[in-house]
């Protein structure tokens with residue numbers, strides 16, 4: 421068996437195959453573009469040029485031996501859908517496929533693939549960064565709760581966590597403080613906050629949003 | 637002034653303009669494809685079809701009044717670079733541009749833009765998810781430290797935080813536990829861990845990796 425199969429070496433597929441190989445995993449790549457296959461062949465376990473992604477070609481290449489296959493063909497929607505179905509019918513346990521639109525994604529999902537939307541996902545993340553300038557990073561825990569890294573303004577400069585009664589006042593627990601090159605993970609009540617501190621907090625999402633607005 | 641200007645309504649640009657507008661921000665969009673402009677015009681403040689992105693056309697459209705402009709032209713590298721330079725020379729305070737390769741990105745950076753690589757970024761994130769199946773999510777704090785959400789195996793089932801001497805043994809602080817529909821943010825020493833709990837931890841990245849391997 422081979423851990424990962426990547427079909428399609430566009431910007432998404434090529435980077436994916438590279439990163440999986442960099443992480444020490446075995447990767448099999450297929451593409452109809454010879455120069456792309458050449459570009460990556462020294463970095464991956466196996467790399468083949470294929471003329472079409474029909475079942476017999478995929479079987480010959482060994483796709484059915486992959487634990488996870490990621491179909492990274494976007495623009496060519498027909499090829500994306502047909503290739504994905506062939507891979508699923510070859511019995512690969514986990515099949516992930518890139519989609520370039522909501523309808524494209526619905527078809528892929530219907531036939532049994534997990535769908536990723538690379539351009540849209542990055543746009544959503546960038547829109548979040550642009551509309552919430554104090555929220556440096558974010559981790560969703562559940563519908564209600566999240567962890568957020570927030571850049572402090574001067575509103576809390578010099579105040580201590582105890583003095584602010586931070587948890588009671590903002591409904592958030594401070595997990596860590598990044599101050600320049602230093603990361604503080606042992607949070608004590610007498611700690612003084614400073615402007616430009618990056619503080620990681622956990623709590624309800626609405627509390628996080630309120631806190632960001634409070635700082636503005 | 638208008639908050640955001642988006643030039644290029646490809647998969648990335650269209651989603652970005654939509655998300656910014658959904659977040660209640662004013663958006664000006666420009667593209668040479670009339671049907672794309674029509675598709676988005678009811679969702680954004682201003683939308684124009686432009687024949688070429690030269691300085692006078694951009695000025696006529698009002699790009700110089702934007703606080704942030706995001707140039708979302710990828711495939712057409714020449715248009716991406718020239719448009720980005722025109723926007724920068726019109727004095728827009730913050731200019732972000734999409735790149736489809738490392739060299740493309742280097743040119744954009746050289747002329748003064750912040751660069752995003754949507755397909756590559758999503759590939760990096762997917763590669764991380766695929767090679768670290770217990771790491772559900774991740775937030776970088778600094779070079780050394782991170783917050784990670786980890787799915788527990790049965791190795792720690794029924795054990796308490798105190799009984800494990802969790803912090804001492806694994807070098808990690810538990811921030812929150814997501815168990816089914818419940819999120820626990822008040823972490824007490826007598827809390828019993830369960831298989832399939834999603835626990836958010838903070839600590840050194842190497843400690844996080846060791847803990848993931850320990851669970852496997």
Ligand SMILES: Nc1ncnc2c1ncn2[C@@H]1O[C@H](COP(=O)(O)OP(=O)(O)OP(=O)(O)O)[C@@H](O)[C@H]1O
Nearest residue numbers: 428429430431432451452453473493494495496499
């Ligand atoms: N029928 C096919 N058989 C094999 N390879 C294919 C086929 N169709 C497309 N490819 C390859 O898959 C890769 C990606 O295809 P395509 O350009 O359609 O996707 P994309 O989503 O637009 O790519 P990107 O990730 O660069 O945005 C290309 O390298 C292309 O050569």
Ligand SMILES: Nc1ncnc2c1ncn2[C@@H]1O[C@H](COP(=O)(O)OP(=O)(O)OP(=O)(O)O)[C@@H](O)[C@H]1O
Nearest residue numbers: 644645646647648667668669689709710711712715
């Ligand atoms: N010179 C130009 N002037 C105006 N609009 C342009 C120009 N060149 C491209 N565009 C528009 O920008 C959008 C994106 O362009 P392009 O397809 O080159 O980028 P892409 O990065 O491949 O897109 P995607 O985000 O879909 O991957 C398209 O809608 C296109 O019509």
